[in-house]
Amino acid sequence: MKHYDYIEWLLYKNKMLTKEKLDEMEQHLFNCDTCMEIFLTLIDEEEVRSAGKFVTNNFTSNVIEKMPKLKIVKHKKKQKKKIFNYQFGYYVAVASVTIILTFGGFYTDLVDIVPKLSASIKVPNKSTNIIANFSDSIVDSTSSFLFSIENIDRNKRRKNIER
Ligand SMILES: [Zn+2]
Incomplete structure (x- = not known):
């Protein structure tokens, strides 16, 4: 199996490749643990935090919306x-x-x-x-x-x- 290297995954992440190449790499990513590991190292802490913030904001507002109604x-x-x-x-x-x-x-x-x-x-x-x-x-x-x-x-x- 031909693997992609760190630079290729970095280009993939920033969508700096052709549509065909991106689709091909995406397909490979879902079937290859080695490349998935490389790809995950490209996702830095800040990205994880901002994703976490999005989820937390939604969750908190949903809970706050429902809680007072139940109490009343x-x-x-x-x-x-x-x-x-x-x-x-x-x-x-x-x-x-x-x-x-x-x-x-x-x-x-x-x-x-x-x-x-x-x-x-x-x-x-x-x-x-x-x-x-x-x-x-x-x-x-x-x-x-x-x-x-x-x-x-x-x-x-x-x-x-x-x-
Ligand atoms: Zn691979």
Whole structure:
């Protein structure tokens, strides 16, 4: 196998040869360890460093671009969950108390008070609007539940009077 010398590889590296010669040498370079060794000695430290810089810059900017997004998303999720648990627990408690008191005979007054209670609670920001709507729907369904109990009660009383 005919090898190329140091000067030839230097010319190859600086593309100071004909296209045919460059292609021929490139082909040889991939198949010859001896010439590859010579060629690699032509690549000085500065070239390696500049290549390293290019890779590092890309890598760093990619990582920086992705890191803060991940952090923010995680933080928001945590916050939402806290608010949700608190408000949901509160409304469930209100609904439960309403139902318990209903059987004690206070339902007519409470049906009026509960919607006022939920209206007086101000929602701090956009993210909790869905929760507030959901909570309102709980109160609403509780109210309609109470109304239906009231109606059944009235109907029973009417029937009793008729008898
Ligand atoms: Zn060779």
